[in-house]
Amino acid sequence: AQSVTQLDSQVPVFEEAPVELRCNYSSSVSVYLFWYVQYPNQGLQLLLKYLSGSTLVKGINGFEAEFNKSQTSFHLRKPSVHISDTAEYFCAVSESNRDDKIIFGKGTRLHILP
Amino acid sequence: NAGVTQTPKFQVLKTGQSMTLQCAQDMNHEYMSWYRQDPGMGLRLIHYSVGAGITDQGEVPNGYNVSRSTTEDFPLRLLSAAPSQTSVYFCASSSLGQGALGYTFGSGTRLTVV
Numbered sequence: 001a002q003s004v005t006q007l008d009s010q011v012p013v014f015e016e017a018p019v020e021l022r023c024n025y026s027s028s029v030s031v032y033l034f035w036y037v038q039y040p041n042q043g044l045q046l047l048l049k050y051l052s053g054s055t056l057v058k059g060i061n062g063f064e065a066e067f068n069k070s071q072t073s074f075h076l077r078k079p080s081v082h083i084s085d086t087a088e089y090f091c092a093v094s095e096s097n098r099d100d101k102i103i104f105g106k107g108t109r110l111h112i113l114p
Numbered sequence: 115n116a117g118v119t120q121t122p123k124f125q126v127l128k129t130g131q132s133m134t135l136q137c138a139q140d141m142n143h144e145y146m147s148w149y150r151q152d153p154g155m156g157l158r159l160i161h162y163s164v165g166a167g168i169t170d171q172g173e174v175p176n177g178y179n180v181s182r183s184t185t186e187d188f189p190l191r192l193l194s195a196a197p198s199q200t201s202v203y204f205c206a207s208s209s210l211g212q213g214a215l216g217y218t219f220g221s222g223t224r225l226t227v228v
Binding site for chain 1: 118149154155156157158159162204206216217219220221222
């Protein structure tokens, strides 16, 4: 079975500064990886996903993530954050032969400081 | 607008009461699932379904029942509510075999059991 660990429950960062949200996974089979974003009082939206191919994936709102198989990581980055990026971010994983069942991490709350 | 619709948005129950959380999607998605979201716990899978007449348990199924009589609807039933079921509940759907495209989430039901 696969699992996901988000190493930080909260990350404060100043506006216009870069940010990295960390995610590690474990699985005995090949996986798909996802980042979802949840804005206050809303449901989750897909931010980006890694299925195969290039290890650097770009998503919406200027976010990107890099798949590192040797380190079993899928960290999310943004070079310059805005106040509108205040949200909770969830890393998620599924087995590549069972992409209908996704396991979520516990989430990282991103606080943007003015 | 196409998507996943959850009702009600808010609900307060007394311990021991029963209720049904409704979830409907109009995208002809085969796969539907229910998650609960608790602070610091991320999203935990309660039940899921891969098509009409087929349901299965997720990570935390106790205290919840589901059925799938149509492709569109996937209600979640609480037979005897307990304070431990106070949570935010999300319904999600995807096309079977295309979960890698990402789930579509409803906007959630905030349930309080007193």
